[in-house]
Amino acid sequence: MSDLPAAQDPELLRRLLRAKDRMDAASHEAWPVQRLAEVSGVSEAHFARSFKQAFGVPPHRYLLTRRIERATALLRDTDLPIIDIAFETGWESLGTFGRTFRDITGESPRVIRERARAAASELGRVPHCILGAAQRPDLTIAVSEKRRREEADNNAAIQPKELS
Protein backbone atom coordinates (compact mmCIF):
# COMPACT_ATOMS: atom_id res chain seq x y z
CA MET A 1 0.00 0.00 0.00
CA SER A 2 2.90 2.37 0.75
CA ASP A 3 3.82 2.71 -2.94
CA LEU A 4 0.29 3.83 -3.84
CA PRO A 5 -0.89 7.42 -3.50
CA ALA A 6 -2.95 7.97 -0.38
CA ALA A 7 -6.48 6.66 -0.89
CA GLN A 8 -9.07 9.35 -1.48
CA ASP A 9 -11.88 9.80 0.99
CA PRO A 10 -15.10 8.30 -0.43
CA GLU A 11 -17.00 11.39 0.72
CA LEU A 12 -14.71 13.50 -1.47
CA LEU A 13 -15.04 11.06 -4.38
CA ARG A 14 -18.81 11.26 -4.16
CA ARG A 15 -18.62 15.05 -4.45
CA LEU A 16 -16.15 14.85 -7.35
CA LEU A 17 -18.56 12.47 -9.09
CA ARG A 18 -21.16 15.22 -8.83
CA ALA A 19 -18.91 17.54 -10.85
CA LYS A 20 -18.39 14.81 -13.45
CA ASP A 21 -22.14 14.18 -13.64
CA ARG A 22 -22.78 17.89 -14.16
CA MET A 23 -20.30 18.00 -17.06
CA ASP A 24 -21.94 14.90 -18.56
CA ALA A 25 -25.37 16.51 -18.33
CA ALA A 26 -24.29 19.82 -19.89
CA SER A 27 -20.97 19.40 -21.68
CA HIS A 28 -21.82 22.34 -23.96
CA GLU A 29 -21.69 24.74 -21.01
CA ALA A 30 -18.53 26.43 -19.78
CA TRP A 31 -17.00 24.60 -16.81
CA PRO A 32 -14.22 26.71 -15.36
CA VAL A 33 -12.44 25.12 -12.42
CA GLN A 34 -14.13 27.56 -10.08
CA ARG A 35 -17.58 26.26 -11.06
CA LEU A 36 -16.56 22.60 -10.82
CA ALA A 37 -14.86 23.14 -7.47
CA GLU A 38 -18.03 24.75 -6.18
CA VAL A 39 -20.16 21.75 -7.29
CA SER A 40 -17.74 19.45 -5.45
CA GLY A 41 -17.37 21.66 -2.42
CA VAL A 42 -13.57 21.70 -2.60
CA SER A 43 -11.05 24.48 -3.08
CA GLU A 44 -10.04 25.46 -6.61
CA ALA A 45 -6.46 24.64 -5.70
CA HIS A 46 -7.32 21.02 -4.91
CA PHE A 47 -10.05 20.32 -7.44
CA ALA A 48 -8.10 19.56 -10.62
CA ARG A 49 -5.59 17.32 -8.86
CA SER A 50 -8.29 15.45 -6.92
CA PHE A 51 -10.40 14.97 -10.05
CA LYS A 52 -7.47 13.58 -12.01
CA GLN A 53 -6.54 11.21 -9.20
CA ALA A 54 -10.15 9.98 -9.02
CA PHE A 55 -10.98 9.64 -12.71
CA GLY A 56 -7.62 9.39 -14.42
CA VAL A 57 -7.94 12.53 -16.57
CA PRO A 58 -7.85 16.23 -15.76
CA PRO A 59 -11.36 17.78 -15.65
CA HIS A 60 -10.81 19.96 -18.70
CA ARG A 61 -9.69 17.03 -20.83
CA TYR A 62 -12.62 14.99 -19.62
CA LEU A 63 -14.95 17.78 -20.74
CA LEU A 64 -13.29 17.93 -24.17
CA THR A 65 -13.74 14.19 -24.69
CA ARG A 66 -17.43 14.48 -23.87
CA ARG A 67 -17.83 17.40 -26.29
CA ILE A 68 -16.02 15.56 -29.08
CA GLU A 69 -18.12 12.47 -28.42
CA ARG A 70 -21.29 14.52 -28.76
CA ALA A 71 -20.02 16.40 -31.82
CA THR A 72 -19.16 13.09 -33.50
CA ALA A 73 -22.69 11.82 -32.87
CA LEU A 74 -24.19 15.02 -34.33
CA LEU A 75 -21.91 14.81 -37.38
CA ARG A 76 -23.06 11.26 -37.94
CA ASP A 77 -26.74 11.50 -37.09
CA THR A 78 -27.76 15.00 -38.24
CA ASP A 79 -27.39 17.30 -41.22
CA LEU A 80 -26.48 20.28 -39.04
CA PRO A 81 -23.76 22.47 -40.57
CA ILE A 82 -20.41 21.92 -38.85
CA ILE A 83 -20.38 25.46 -37.51
CA ASP A 84 -23.73 24.84 -35.77
CA ILE A 85 -22.37 21.63 -34.25
CA ALA A 86 -19.34 23.56 -32.99
CA PHE A 87 -21.52 26.09 -31.18
CA GLU A 88 -24.02 23.49 -29.98
CA THR A 89 -21.29 21.39 -28.36
CA GLY A 90 -19.76 24.30 -26.50
CA TRP A 91 -17.04 25.88 -28.63
CA GLU A 92 -16.82 29.59 -29.17
CA SER A 93 -15.30 29.43 -32.63
CA LEU A 94 -15.26 27.05 -35.56
CA GLY A 95 -11.46 27.29 -35.66
CA THR A 96 -10.99 26.11 -32.08
CA PHE A 97 -13.49 23.32 -32.60
CA GLY A 98 -11.80 22.06 -35.78
CA ARG A 99 -8.35 22.24 -34.23
CA THR A 100 -9.36 20.46 -31.02
CA PHE A 101 -11.34 17.88 -32.97
CA ARG A 102 -8.30 17.08 -35.14
CA ASP A 103 -6.01 17.00 -32.13
CA ILE A 104 -8.19 14.47 -30.36
CA THR A 105 -9.46 12.28 -33.19
CA GLY A 106 -6.65 12.79 -35.70
CA GLU A 107 -9.14 13.82 -38.37
CA SER A 108 -11.27 16.80 -39.32
CA PRO A 109 -14.99 16.95 -38.57
CA ARG A 110 -15.68 16.89 -42.31
CA VAL A 111 -13.73 13.68 -42.86
CA ILE A 112 -15.43 12.01 -39.89
CA ARG A 113 -18.83 13.02 -41.26
CA GLU A 114 -18.04 11.74 -44.74
CA ARG A 115 -16.79 8.41 -43.41
CA ALA A 116 -19.83 7.97 -41.15
CA ARG A 117 -22.12 8.69 -44.09
CA ALA A 118 -20.25 6.35 -46.40
CA ALA A 119 -20.56 3.58 -43.83
CA ALA A 120 -24.26 4.31 -43.43
CA SER A 121 -24.78 4.38 -47.18
CA GLU A 122 -22.95 1.15 -48.00
CA LEU A 123 -26.40 -0.37 -48.43
CA GLY A 124 -27.34 2.70 -50.45
CA ARG A 125 -24.80 1.66 -53.08
CA VAL A 126 -26.86 -1.42 -53.81
CA PRO A 127 -29.41 -0.49 -56.52
CA HIS A 128 -32.89 -0.09 -55.08
CA CYS A 129 -34.47 -2.96 -56.98
CA ILE A 130 -31.74 -5.38 -55.86
CA LEU A 131 -31.93 -4.20 -52.26
CA GLY A 132 -35.70 -4.65 -52.40
CA ALA A 133 -35.20 -8.17 -53.73
CA ALA A 134 -32.81 -9.01 -50.92
CA GLN A 135 -35.41 -7.99 -48.37
CA ARG A 136 -38.29 -9.70 -50.13
CA PRO A 137 -40.08 -12.56 -48.34
CA ASP A 138 -38.67 -15.92 -49.32
CA LEU A 139 -41.53 -16.95 -51.55
CA THR A 140 -39.89 -18.97 -54.31
CA ILE A 141 -42.96 -20.33 -56.06
CA ALA A 142 -46.30 -18.91 -57.12
CA VAL A 143 -48.85 -18.52 -54.37
CA SER A 144 -51.32 -20.70 -56.30
CA GLU A 145 -48.66 -23.41 -56.72
CA LYS A 146 -47.76 -23.18 -53.03
CA ARG A 147 -51.42 -23.57 -52.06
CA ARG A 148 -51.82 -26.53 -54.40
CA ARG A 149 -48.79 -28.28 -52.86
CA GLU A 150 -50.00 -27.68 -49.31
CA GLU A 151 -53.37 -29.21 -50.14
CA ALA A 152 -51.64 -32.16 -51.76
CA ASP A 153 -49.59 -32.67 -48.58
CA ASN A 154 -52.73 -32.56 -46.47
CA ASN A 155 -54.42 -35.11 -48.69
CA ALA A 156 -51.38 -37.35 -48.80
CA ALA A 157 -52.31 -39.01 -45.54
CA ILE A 158 -55.71 -39.86 -46.91
CA GLN A 159 -54.60 -40.96 -50.37
CA PRO A 160 -53.14 -44.36 -49.41
CA LYS A 161 -56.54 -45.37 -48.03
CA GLU A 162 -58.22 -44.34 -51.27
CA LEU A 163 -55.68 -46.36 -53.17
CA SER A 164 -56.06 -49.48 -51.09
Next chain:
Amino acid sequence: MNQSVEVVGLYVRDQDEALAFYVDKLGFRVHTDVRNGDYRWLTVQHPEQPSFQLGLFRPGPPVHDAATAQALNALVAKGAMPPLVLNVADCRGAYERMRGLGVEFTQEPVERYGNVDAGFRDPSGNGWKMIQSAR
Protein backbone atom coordinates in the same frame (compact mmCIF):
# COMPACT_ATOMS: atom_id res chain seq x y z
CA MET B 1 -41.17 -23.87 -7.45
CA ASN B 2 -40.08 -21.10 -9.80
CA GLN B 3 -36.38 -20.86 -10.47
CA SER B 4 -35.24 -17.27 -10.68
CA VAL B 5 -32.89 -14.58 -9.46
CA GLU B 6 -33.99 -13.71 -5.93
CA VAL B 7 -31.46 -11.17 -4.60
CA VAL B 8 -29.06 -8.77 -6.28
CA GLY B 9 -27.06 -6.54 -3.98
CA LEU B 10 -25.70 -3.01 -4.15
CA TYR B 11 -22.90 -1.64 -2.05
CA VAL B 12 -23.94 1.44 -0.10
CA ARG B 13 -21.95 3.72 2.18
CA ASP B 14 -24.58 3.80 4.93
CA GLN B 15 -27.45 1.34 5.27
CA ASP B 16 -29.76 3.66 7.20
CA GLU B 17 -29.30 6.34 4.57
CA ALA B 18 -29.85 3.82 1.76
CA LEU B 19 -32.95 2.43 3.45
CA ALA B 20 -34.45 5.90 3.77
CA PHE B 21 -33.65 6.61 0.12
CA TYR B 22 -35.06 3.41 -1.39
CA VAL B 23 -38.14 3.32 0.85
CA ASP B 24 -39.08 6.97 1.35
CA LYS B 25 -38.01 8.34 -2.04
CA LEU B 26 -38.31 5.42 -4.44
CA GLY B 27 -41.27 3.70 -2.76
CA PHE B 28 -39.61 0.32 -2.14
CA ARG B 29 -40.52 -1.80 0.90
CA VAL B 30 -38.25 -3.46 3.42
CA HIS B 31 -38.12 -7.22 2.87
CA THR B 32 -35.49 -8.34 5.38
CA ASP B 33 -33.52 -6.40 7.95
CA VAL B 34 -31.51 -8.69 10.20
CA ARG B 35 -28.43 -7.87 12.24
CA ASN B 36 -25.71 -10.05 13.65
CA GLY B 37 -23.19 -7.93 15.51
CA ASP B 38 -21.81 -5.43 12.99
CA TYR B 39 -23.27 -7.34 10.09
CA ARG B 40 -26.66 -6.33 8.70
CA TRP B 41 -28.52 -8.20 5.97
CA LEU B 42 -30.85 -5.61 4.48
CA THR B 43 -33.00 -6.11 1.41
CA VAL B 44 -35.80 -4.06 -0.12
CA GLN B 45 -38.41 -4.84 -2.73
CA HIS B 46 -40.17 -3.00 -5.48
CA PRO B 47 -43.87 -2.99 -4.48
CA GLU B 48 -44.84 -4.51 -7.85
CA GLN B 49 -42.09 -7.13 -7.92
CA PRO B 50 -42.50 -9.43 -4.90
CA SER B 51 -40.19 -12.15 -6.25
CA PHE B 52 -37.09 -9.95 -6.32
CA GLN B 53 -35.04 -8.36 -3.54
CA LEU B 54 -32.51 -5.58 -3.89
CA GLY B 55 -29.82 -5.97 -1.24
CA LEU B 56 -28.32 -2.87 0.35
CA PHE B 57 -25.00 -4.02 1.72
CA ARG B 58 -22.17 -2.17 3.34
CA PRO B 59 -18.62 -3.18 2.49
CA GLY B 60 -16.71 -4.09 5.63
CA PRO B 61 -15.95 -6.74 8.20
CA PRO B 62 -16.48 -9.62 8.56
CA VAL B 63 -16.83 -10.02 4.78
CA HIS B 64 -14.11 -7.56 3.72
CA ASP B 65 -10.80 -6.48 5.18
CA ALA B 66 -10.32 -2.76 5.69
CA ALA B 67 -8.40 -2.14 2.44
CA THR B 68 -10.98 -4.01 0.35
CA ALA B 69 -13.83 -2.15 2.03
CA GLN B 70 -12.07 1.13 1.33
CA ALA B 71 -11.60 0.19 -2.34
CA LEU B 72 -15.26 -0.80 -2.71
CA ASN B 73 -16.46 2.36 -1.01
CA ALA B 74 -14.26 4.39 -3.38
CA LEU B 75 -15.62 2.61 -6.47
CA VAL B 76 -19.22 3.20 -5.41
CA ALA B 77 -18.52 6.86 -4.64
CA LYS B 78 -16.87 7.31 -8.05
CA GLY B 79 -19.96 5.93 -9.80
CA ALA B 80 -17.95 2.99 -11.12
CA MET B 81 -20.44 0.27 -10.20
CA PRO B 82 -22.62 -1.35 -12.92
CA PRO B 83 -25.71 0.44 -14.23
CA LEU B 84 -29.15 -0.18 -12.78
CA VAL B 85 -32.45 0.21 -14.60
CA LEU B 86 -35.85 1.01 -13.14
CA ASN B 87 -38.94 0.59 -15.31
CA VAL B 88 -41.65 3.18 -14.79
CA ALA B 89 -45.04 3.86 -16.35
CA ASP B 90 -44.57 7.64 -16.41
CA CYS B 91 -40.96 8.84 -16.46
CA ARG B 92 -41.73 12.56 -16.36
CA GLY B 93 -44.22 12.15 -13.53
CA ALA B 94 -41.77 10.04 -11.52
CA TYR B 95 -39.02 12.57 -12.22
CA GLU B 96 -41.11 15.45 -10.86
CA ARG B 97 -42.16 13.50 -7.78
CA MET B 98 -38.68 12.19 -6.98
CA ARG B 99 -37.00 15.51 -7.65
CA GLY B 100 -39.45 17.09 -5.23
CA LEU B 101 -38.24 14.57 -2.65
CA GLY B 102 -34.63 15.62 -3.21
CA VAL B 103 -33.40 12.79 -5.44
CA GLU B 104 -30.17 13.74 -7.23
CA PHE B 105 -30.88 13.53 -10.97
CA THR B 106 -28.00 13.26 -13.42
CA GLN B 107 -30.21 13.53 -16.49
CA GLU B 108 -33.62 15.08 -17.05
CA PRO B 109 -36.23 13.00 -18.90
CA VAL B 110 -35.38 12.70 -22.61
CA GLU B 111 -37.50 11.07 -25.29
CA ARG B 112 -35.66 8.70 -27.64
CA TYR B 113 -37.51 6.64 -30.22
CA GLY B 114 -40.71 6.70 -28.18
CA ASN B 115 -39.05 5.75 -24.87
CA VAL B 116 -38.50 8.34 -22.16
CA ASP B 117 -35.49 7.97 -19.90
CA ALA B 118 -33.91 9.89 -17.04
CA GLY B 119 -30.92 9.26 -14.78
CA PHE B 120 -30.42 9.56 -11.03
CA ARG B 121 -28.03 8.42 -8.32
CA ASP B 122 -28.59 7.03 -4.87
CA PRO B 123 -26.80 8.81 -2.02
CA SER B 124 -23.86 6.40 -2.23
CA GLY B 125 -23.27 7.04 -5.95
CA ASN B 126 -24.98 4.05 -7.58
CA GLY B 127 -26.35 5.21 -10.94
CA TRP B 128 -29.87 4.39 -12.10
CA LYS B 129 -31.57 4.84 -15.44
CA MET B 130 -35.31 5.28 -15.18
CA ILE B 131 -37.06 4.17 -18.36
CA GLN B 132 -40.61 4.46 -19.62
CA SER B 133 -40.82 2.02 -22.52
CA ALA B 134 -42.96 2.69 -25.56
CA ARG B 135 -44.18 -0.98 -25.40
